[in-house]
Amino acid sequence: MSIANSIRAQIPPIHSEGYPFIGAFALASLILFWIWTPLGWIGTGLTVWCALFFRDPVRVTPVRDGIVVSPADGRVSMVAQVLPPAELGLGDRPLPRISIFMSVFNCHVNRSPVAGRIDRIAYRPGAFINAELDKASEDNERNSLVISTTNGRIGVVQIAGLVARRIVSFVREGQSIGAGERFGLIRFGSRLDVYLPEGTRALVSEGQTAIAGETILADFGSTEHGRTFRAD
DSSP: OOOOHHHHHHHHOGGGGHHHHHHHHHHHHHHHHEEEEEEEHHHHHHHHHHHHHHHHHOOOOOOOOOEOOOSSSEEEEEEEEEEOOOOOOOOOOOOOEEEEEEOOOOEEEEEEEEEEEEEEEEOOBOOOTTTTSTTTHHHHHEEEEEEEEEEEEEEEEEOOOSSSOOOEOOOOTTTTEEEOOOEESSSSEEEEEEOTTTTTSSSSSTOOEEEETTSSEEEOOOOOOOOOOOOO
């Protein structure tokens, strides 16, 4: 393999949703170079950052009935029992919820946590407060999916953050989807909430780093009574 091909293999592909933004950053950089060279280099750095934001790397998803994988890259910010949003139609009792916070440096392409049928998609406009705050689940702009599986119904909620202003969905109601398949994207900082069936035990801990389509959040077939975690 040539050096050029080796370097190319290390660069992840860019999702098509990012092309207009990358182009705008690049154009602004050219203008800044014309105004003052140091500003142009700052713009170039921001253009590279924008390209990295919209990266869409290949992921290797474990495939087995009952596995729930992470829908997003980021940090597990909360594992708790929480009442699901009304638009999900998942009942009026608290359910296990795993929240994953994506910073502006994470890949923002979202992947389905399970294989199943998309029964419901519900978009709700809202505010743009810090996505790490628990009240962001209720107040912020969000797009919710309910996926029916052989192990129950799973709720997945895309929540916009401080910078995000648009949630992009690639799927439709009634569509079948496989675990790890792309279903959407949130632009510039956000959070994903996953609501699991009652009694499901999370296999991740708060503070853990999750990788979309690869990190296992829960396993319906597991006989574990629970896991303990240690932070170094």
